[in-house]
Amino acid sequence: MAKHEPDLSLLFHALADPTRRAILTRLASGPAPVTELARPTGLRLPTVMRHLSVLEEAGLIATAKDGRVRTCAVVPEALAPMRSWLDEQRALWEARLDRLDDYVMTLMKERET
Numbered sequence: 001m002a003k004h005e006p007d008l009s010l011l012f013h014a015l016a017d018p019t020r021r022a023i024l025t026r027l028a029s030g031p032a033p034v035t036e037l038a039r040p041t042g043l044r045l046p047t048v049m050r051h052l053s054v055l056e057e058a059g060l061i062a063t064a065k066d067g068r069v070r071t072c073a074v075v076p077e078a079l080a081p082m083r084s085w086l087d088e089q090r091a092l093w094e095a096r097l098d099r100l101d102d103y104v105m106t107l108m109k110e111r112e113t
Helices: 006-015 018-027 034-041 045-057 076-112
Strands: 061-066 069-074
Touching: 006 018, 006 045, 006 076, 018 034, 018 045, 018 061, 018 069, 034 045, 034 069, 045 061
Parallel strands: none
Antiparallel strands: 061 069
16 A cells, blocks of 8 residues: 555645635635634634634644734645645556557457458
């Protein structure tokens, strides 16, 4: 079994939830205070804070506190390990499918003769 980076597991776990993905989508347009991020979810603030802690633990967001206001910002470079893993998987499966295609074409040519 292949070794997986623990950071990769944290990233996939963080992105597995639609609420966290929605928060990241919002943060892609710029930093926002926690209250603004909580508003469209319909969730209570402690629940949103748990979602934010999962995102922060995965390194997908950074938070800063100024007085009583906690602001969150996306950390786009945190997706790099996931992007690399997905690129490796795509290359692997494309190579497998190419070999399968070659094999099927060879079988079809053999049947024709």
